[in-house]
Amino acid sequence: MEDSTQTIDSEPATDATEAPSTISVAGAQPSIAPADDSDQLTVTLGEFEGPLDLLLYLIRQEQVNIYDIPIARITDEYLRYLQLMKELDLTVAGDFLVMAAQLIELKSRMLLPRDPLATEEEIEDPRTELINRLLEHEKFKAAAQMLWSRATVEHAVFTRAEIETDKNNPEVAVGLFDLLRVFQEILARHKEEVMLEIEREEVTMAEMLDRLRNMVRSAGEVNLLRFFEQARSRRELVVAFLSVLELVRLSEISLRQRETFGEITAQAVPAV
Amino acid sequence: MSNKAKAAKADDDQVEVAESADSEIIGERSISDAELKSIAEALIFVADEPINPKMIADVVKVDRNAVERVLSELVSEYEDGKGGLQLREIAGGYQIATRPEFHEHVRAYLKSKPSAKLSLASLETLAVIAYRQPVTVPEILEIRGVQSPSAIKTLLDKRLIVAKGRKETVGRPMMYGTSKEFLIQFGLKDLTELPSIEDFQDLAGGTE
Numbered sequence: 336m337e338d339s340t341q342t343i344d345s346e347p348a349t350d351a352t353e354a355p356s357t358i359s360v361a362g363a364q365p366s367i368a369p370a371d372d373s374d375q376l377t378v379t380l381g382e383f384e385g386p387l388d389l390l391l392y393l394i395r396q397e398q399v400n401i402y403d404i405p406i407a408r409i410t411d412e413y414l415r416y417l418q419l420m421k422e423l424d425l426t427v428a429g430d431f432l433v434m435a436a437q438l439i440e441l442k443s444r445m446l447l448p449r450d451p452l453a454t455e456e457e458i459e460d461p462r463t464e465l466i467n468r469l470l471e472h473e474k475f476k477a478a479a480q481m482l483w484s485r486a487t488v489e490h491a492v493f494t495r496a497e498i499e500t501d502k503n504n505p506e507v508a509v510g511l512f513d514l515l516r517v518f519q520e521i522l523a524r525h526k527e528e529v530m531l532e533i534e535r536e537e538v539t540m541a542e543m544l545d546r547l548r549n550m551v552r553s554a555g556e557v558n559l560l561r562f563f564e565q566a567r568s569r570r571e572l573v574v575a576f577l578s579v580l581e582l583v584r585l586s587e588i589s590l591r592q593r594e595t596f597g598e599i600t601a602q603a604v605p606a607v
Numbered sequence: 608m609s610n611k612a613k614a615a616k617a618d619d620d621q622v623e624v625a626e627s628a629d630s631e632i633i634g635e636r637s638i639s640d641a642e643l644k645s646i647a648e649a650l651i652f653v654a655d656e657p658i659n660p661k662m663i664a665d666v667v668k669v670d671r672n673a674v675e676r677v678l679s680e681l682v683s684e685y686e687d688g689k690g691g692l693q694l695r696e697i698a699g700g701y702q703i704a705t706r707p708e709f710h711e712h713v714r715a716y717l718k719s720k721p722s723a724k725l726s727l728a729s730l731e732t733l734a735v736i737a738y739r740q741p742v743t744v745p746e747i748l749e750i751r752g753v754q755s756p757s758a759i760k761t762l763l764d765k766r767l768i769v770a771k772g773r774k775e776t777v778g779r780p781m782m783y784g785t786s787k788e789f790l791i792q793f794g795l796k797d798l799t800e801l802p803s804i805e806d807f808q809d810l811a812g813g814t815e
Binding site: 385386387388430434468471472473474475476477478479481482483485486487488489490491492493494495497498 | 652653655693702703704705706707708710713717721724725727730731733734735737738750751752753754792793794795802804805807
């Protein structure tokens with residue numbers, strides 16, 4: 336029971352909704368509220384961190400002396416609480432069940448008659464161990480409270496913000512010359528990029544049209560296979576093909592194929 | 608290390624007036640207590656973490672006792688003063704911080720909200736670890752009566768506790784103890800400043 340709030344499915348919770356009115360354990364007030372998601376219900380059982388916490392709570396509620404716990408009464412309350420958890424269909428953590436078993440064992444040992452031969456010192460209260468554990472637990476709860484208040488005070492104290500030094504911010508650890516050097520590097524890189532661009536220059540459509548026109552004009556007849564082979568890239572090939580179509584459309588050239596599947600040649604169309 | 612480096616830088620600023628600063632202060636006598644006190648205050652101010660007398664002594668190259676002497680004077684000066692700052696001993700060192708009574712205004716300026724508090728489960732687990740360290744998970748379970756894996760994870764994440772090796776017993780469980788961050792977060796000089804766990808006895812028994 337690390338968390339005292341659990342979410343359960345709506346189906347088993349339908350009968351559990353009546354539980355708060357029928358079951359009240361030592362004044363504990365469990366509540367059931369629909370969560371934002373309508374299929375789920377949130378069940379709050381109180382702030383119990385574990386079986387020891389629950390026991391301490393019950394002891395307080397019953398206003399009994401921690402050094403003289405009425406085991407039978409407290410055990411009953413404890414078991415009723417576990418019952419409530421079951422009715423709410425919560426998984427009862429193993430820790431709670433272990434404590435229940437210990438309480439019942441304690442209860443039965445309390446019922447046993449004392450050894451009539453034992454001296455006063457020898458008679459040990461079977462509750463001692465439990466009481467010690469409860470006291471120990473309560474001490475640490477108080478210690479937790481103390482830590483909480485210390486932390487609260489400490490949250491009201493502020494130290495100065497971090498000072499920027501070379502170590503925590505190496506990026507600003509530069510002078511004017513560092514800046515200049517970086518700037519020059521950027522410039523150099525920029526130059527390289529420009530050179531690359533020239534290399535990658537592509538042939539335009541207009542250039543390709545001119546090239547085809549010149550070839551046709553100078554040779555009179557151009558084998559299209561040769562013309563396409565000049566293309567150095569896929570894009571240039573496309574441009575070359577388009578330029579052939581374009582010149583045919585403009586009636587500047589005509590295409591001729593002398594046999595089926597034979598080579599195609601382009602000739603200039605004599606001006607009218 | 609980093610603090611020393613930073614402190615050294617700050618030190619240069621301090622003694623800027625004397626150009627050959629190092630040679631001047633190597634002779635331990637040449638620094639007056641009043642001057643040492645001012646230097647110590649400056650170093651405490653710039654240090655990111657609580658700075659201890661040894662670090663100050665190493666930076667200024669003076670005797671550690673001299674540093675401790677001026678520091679106690681400095682602390683009482685801050686206590687007497689009506690300033691907004693306090694000089695306090697925390698986590699084995701010294702630190703300059705605002706006085707808690709002005710937190711409202713400081714928060715308003717910083718536009719900060721009180722940071723998320725630890726859950727009850729985490730605080731209880733932390734209390735057990737603080738008082739019983741080094742302590743193993745089963746030992747924590749014994750005292751708390753409930754498993755606390757998420758609480759231990761939270762505390763580790765917040766660096767409030769650290770692993771302190773393994774216990775030489777069955778299963779060699781990991782032992783945990785509190786960290787320096789714990790001292791800082793809870794405003795403690797050292798662990799002995801924690802109230803004795805037995806002092807809580809009265810609270811615990813007081814159910815009647």
